[in-house]
Amino acid sequence: MGFSGYSQLGRARVRKTWLTLRRVIAVAELIGLPRAAVIVQANAASQSRPFRSDLEPIDEDPYSEQNQKAEVWESICAIDRITAMMCSLPIATVNFPLPVRPIIDMNGEVILQSFIHRLFNIASRVLELDDIHTQKKSIPELINIVMATDQELQTLAQAPAKSWWQEHGSQMSKEALFQYWHSYFTIRTHLRLALAYEHDQRFLYNFMTCFSACQEHAKRYISLRPLLPAGFFASSIVDLQAFTAIVFLLLATDESKTASSSVASRQNMNAQQTRGLVDQAVETMELAAKRTGNGSARHGVDAIRSLSSLLRQPSSTEGQQVSLLLPLIGRIHVSRKAGGSGRQNQVDPYMSNQGEEAPRDPPDGYGADSAGSNYMDPDLINPLSYSMEIPEDYLFFTDQSFGAEQWLTWTN
Template structure:
């Protein structure tokens, strides 16, 4: 039959081939318009059947591909739950081998259905937003009108039904990574030191508190309907612990060292997909806390998304209205309220929200200080209380006070970058210095004098306090090359650098191997060591023979501790820092050389830089004398041995003869992400850059 005779309604659009030619994928040639059989069918001596449209049954609903995929995923999830129930009843531990099957990172996310998109807006409008606009609320609140807001979902802990399938898909992804109970118990045995430090310094209401809690949470998450947030928190705790365990311990628990680290990486990827990147699951108190714990894991795995996720956490917290809830409540009061058993669930969640928001703000301010990030929570103020509570120093209160003061350091750095006058920088530095001294005086002096004998928050806080002192005075101290213009800042900065170096040699050895905050200490120690080296070769005001020898000994001990840290997991920052310190010391060691010398090295967070030793310049008289007030002189630094360098703290006779040969460093102005061979590496996140190495050292 000629296809031309088929009506347009019955024939497939654009079709002139018979069924056989179409299946064989050959051209269907008809002898003439009236022919009933094509040439191919004539040659093959078989009937020629034209293509016809089969009418669709209108009684059958058309199913889209997205719906079929969602149905398949739901069936798979149901099967997994059934398998888990059967294995739990049988007590078979081999089921965890099924749960540990590899996850396809490229397609690990499950598609969102169209029904969910359609219901999002309608469900979201059922309750008042947590951060409702004040100007709109006032329209219904003043005069003859009054209204009551529906309580926010995060306050009650209840969520709409539209996220149930989100929880199910996240639960399915996370459950595949859950190790057997025996492995969890072995990993938990190594989690004590770092969990204690985190609990005391950055308390969050829903995190894992202790080693025993890890095993009990494993038992809890065996429930098929467990919250995926619980699963994610347990997995992140295990992954973070593995990153801090000795290599031989990881090898004993897993089949190899690579298998243990691969588990941590899989946990990071899956939690990022299932919780962190999900706007619904992350927008809750528990979800935000998982994001905060995930950020700590990134300090070990060097993920460039750390800064972006931190900003996202801040934005989600603002959308939940946490800043308003935190008004008028201190972190210390909130933590005490969370631990009380006589409060209602809503009061518990309110206190938990305050504690969580305080931890988020503190993390943002500390990250801004260390990595020079723009501050995202600077306009939110902490309600501070005395850090000395119940006869002891409260670590979290002290850290929050210190983080609040540290925001002033970034203001000093911004003034320096803008080319502000020294007098403006001096005013800012003295204001920060006054706040630091007030904080220093709020705790007993015995707390400062006691040397830490174990991994505890005390040594970490003292280390960080001295680092903030160094950063507050560093800009002015480095400008004080040949005069007494900024003598106070130089003396305070140098003394704080020595104290920081001394504490680093003690605290760094006590931290767990691979502790996620050890990189922070390494960066702080690198700053102090470079300042000491520069001022030592610039003949500073405090450069007596005794202080020069003390400085050299401190740097040697600091390098020993840094080399030890470089041998631990996550020790690349320490390794790069040690190489950089030795390279700078070698560059500045030859005082009698008049040749220009330079070297190229890699520095943490800077990448590859070119460092030059400037030729000696004659001393020029200071043009602008900005003498710092003498009322700040009587108390110099927290270190009780502040006079070891022979400094008269009354400020009457401390000026010594200045060496006319001035030394300084000149860093290449070419941005590291253009000069670096590994183009595209973010200069803020250089944790993955290869180890520091002196690529060129010689005369130019």
């Protein structure tokens, strides 16, 4: 079932994959796989207790029927989460978190299955953030969830040694892909508030963390993308995730050119260096399109260059517009509002504390005075606006493409 699902993902047959997975989950629930997993976890917890009743049943046979059922259910949950993670689809097994196991073994090596399972659990909460945005929950509630997710990502990042995170090797590895996804979900966690920072500078921590994660993500894309084999099932998703980071870097560096002096003086946001990184990432995407014939990579390159051209145009009293064909999403029309940005010339309250890296901890009192923030106002978030063409034969329902990235719905 797992091989079939990934093969369909490789052909971008999302609807069939999603429906097949839902059927598998329904059958698994009917035959009691979730219950078996709960029993096995309860047995494991009872064995770890210092005082345990001798009357408690213990299943020590790893090949028992209950353990086999639990392993099958764990695999189903993992496939459900990776499908949701890559395609931005609802998680059917959200009420069954993957078991939390040690990430580092006795030899100090990273247990990749434990690492990715922990990342999948975090990813499910990142996807929940999209629902919170659409439900227009209060700012304090949103901040609490964002910061809790950020803390989990930091804890996961600190588990392996620093050397594990370094880019090395000239061959494709699972470690490189998992590290790439970790930086992507850091971006997704902070992206909404990072975009709102230009209106409300109390979201500085989110902006700086997202910006740093986008830089790291672009660097990892440059080293990872040439290693992906032709026909790799997630290559288009890798391109789209890089597209998200590149566009954010474009917007951030463009805004720094016309920003107030306090914003332009960000120590870790060298605009020229960042634009050079963006150029490298775009060149990598272009080479991937030529090498593999990947249409999504080609559309991504065209869209990025068109958007970059729009941003380089001087502000005018008349609106400017460009039409973009985005990879795996469709066509959108991006317009630049007349008169440029509605940025407020406020002084960054925490700028004097910024170093070479994004802050790892939010400033004291972060989010305490955010109840009145109108961060949802699209006219205040960004000088760009967009409209999207939604065809009657929307790509998801015709099996032609993956679901849309949620950030595109955040800056209308």
